[in-house]
Amino acid sequence: MILSTVLRLTLQHLLLVALSTTASVLVGIPAGILLTRNERFARPALAFANILQTIPSLALFGLLIPLPFLGGLGTRTAIVALILYALLPIVRNTYTGIRSIDRALSETATALGMTDLQRLRSVELPLALPVIFAGIRIATVIGVGTATIAAAIGAGGLGELIFRGLAMVDNRLILAGALPAAALALLLDAALHRVESALTQRRHRQEVQ
Amino acid sequence: MIEFRGVTKTYNAGQPAVEDLDLEIGEGEIVALVGTSGCGKTTTLKMVNRMVEPDRGEVRVQGKSVMEMDPISLRRSIGYVIQEIGLFPHWRVAANIEAVPKLLGWEAGRRMERRDALLRMVGLEPSAYASKYPDELSGGQRQRVGFARALAADPSILLMDEPFGALDPITRRRLRAELGSLCRQLKKTVLFVTHDPVEALLLGDRIAVMDAGRLCQVGTPRQIRGQPASELVRELMTIEAPA
Incomplete structure (x- = not known):
């Protein structure tokens, strides 16, 4: 019985992380790109994202509950909070990844007659990809950890077992939640690492030589 | 001019x-x-x-x-050459040289022909160099490729x-x-x-x-x-x- 519960909660946990990280990627990468095009907003925007990151997660979940549309008890609120947490590493790494490309390269792309979009697609994004991907990995691993706290507002996930174990002073229950969560984080990290090296294979091949 | x-x-x-x-x-x-x-x-x-x-x-x-x-x-x-750093490191020599023709919408056959002619012109054998990456080349070779790239679409x-x-x-x-x-x-x-x-x-x-x-x-x-x-x-x- 406990095994099927763990399995169900693990899947739920995975779903929370997958949904929120995907949403963060979809919002964060374009946002990071836009910041490289509007340097003036870059500093305040990244500072704001930094501040979001420092709010204790339990507090953020609590703060979101009274908000209309976004808030309330349950999965939706949890996903909103998880998105906010995942946003910083993705936005920051996208911004930094593109910014740290040799200026001469972006300039050459322009000088050859690439439009802004062509330069982005064929020069800036491919060269920044390892850094952007590292951001996605960090966001995912952080997400797995933070999602355990989502159980506090009734969003389910492995945190349910942990909170229940805490309430009942039952270490086995705590571990039944904590161990799968840790395993999930390691697994996702490894999987994303593989995707990353597949995507950047050519550059890897070069580094080996 | x-x-x-x-x-x-x-x-x-x-x-x-x-x-x-x-x-x-x-x-x-x-x-x-x-x-x-x-x-x-x-x-x-x-x-x-x-x-x-x-x-x-x-x-x-x-x-x-x-x-x-x-x-x-x-x-x-207009052809543009800067110091060797201007080659795109994630593109092979061929793609680097074909950059402008590709932007101009030349078809693949014409691009290849042009690329091979240019490589020969700057003294690099196409079969040996077209599929290399910039960091597999010496500084002088990189500069030759950069020069070939600038000439690709025959700018005046x-x-x-x-x-x-x-x-x-x-x-x-x-x-x-x-x-x-x-x-x-x-x-x-x-x-x-x-x-x-x-x-x-x-x-x-x-x-x-x-x-x-x-x-x-x-x-x-x-x-x-x-x-x-x-x-x-x-x-x-x-x-x-x-x-």
């Missing part, structure tokens, strides 16, 4: 980078822009393909003001910013002679920036000496060496004896 008329460019309300510049580069002419770093020579170069836009005055290419042209198609019609104008700057002296000398005569053979109009007087004297039909954003003197190598307009020109064009 390329004309500057009263061109001034100031960055962020400081000292003008280029001030009241008048310069004409004729068809098929090779002009060297010489000066100390920060004298405005790179800014001058970049105003030709609208990488930098002038505040005052006019830059004309083939009789038309660049400000009235579409910057994208203007840039695709070439802009070069310190094209031989990052090379060792021997490679530099060889490449300078080779690519210089290639430019002449192909009858390209060339504007290139250098701080090396030897390069300017050897390659330039005329030399334009700049200082602090202003043109000090324009003339043939003989004029510049024989009658330098100022002590500064004399000093800039002094060739240091090899140690």
Whole structure:
């Protein structure tokens, strides 16, 4: 019985992380790109994202509950909070990844007659990809950890077992939640690492030589 | 071919980078822009393909003001060479050379043909080099590829910013002679920036000496060496004896 519960909660946990990280990627990468095009907003925007990151997660979940549309008890609120947490590493790494490309390269792309979009697609994004991907990995691993706290507002996930174990002073229950969560984080990290090296294979091949 | 008329460019309300510049580069002419770093020579170069836009005055290419042209198609019609770093590290030599033809929508067969012809022209065997990545090449080879890329769509104008700057002296000398005569053979109009007087004297039909954003003197190598307009020109064009 406990095994099927763990399995169900693990899947739920995975779903929370997958949904929120995907949403963060979809919002964060374009946002990071836009910041490289509007340097003036870059500093305040990244500072704001930094501040979001420092709010204790339990507090953020609590703060979101009274908000209309976004808030309330349950999965939706949890996903909103998880998105906010995942946003910083993705936005920051996208911004930094593109910014740290040799200026001469972006300039050459322009000088050859690439439009802004062509330069982005064929020069800036491919060269920044390892850094952007590292951001996605960090966001995912952080997400797995933070999602355990989502159980506090009734969003389910492995945190349910942990909170229940805490309430009942039952270490086995705590571990039944904590161990799968840790395993999930390691697994996702490894999987994303593989995707990353597949995507950047050519550059890897070069580094080996 | 390329004309500057009263061109001034100031960055962020400081000292003008280029001030009241008048310069004409004729068809098929090779002009060297010489000066100390920060004298405005790179800014001058970049105003030709609208990488930098002038505040005052006019830059004309083939009789038309660049400000009235579409910057994208203007840039695709002008070859551009910078120090070796300008090759895209994640692209093979082939893709680097085919960059502009691809932007112009040439079909693959025509691009390949052109690419192989260019590689041979700059002295690299296509079968050995087309599929290499830039970091598998030597500095001189990279510079050859950069040069081939600039010539890919057969532009009539070439802009070069310190094209031989990052090379060792021997490679530099060889490449300078080779690519210089290639430019002449192909009858390209060339504007290139250098701080090396030897390069300017050897390659330039005329030399334009700049200082602090202003043109000090324009003339043939003989004029510049024989009658330098100022002590500064004399000093800039002094060739240091090899140690």
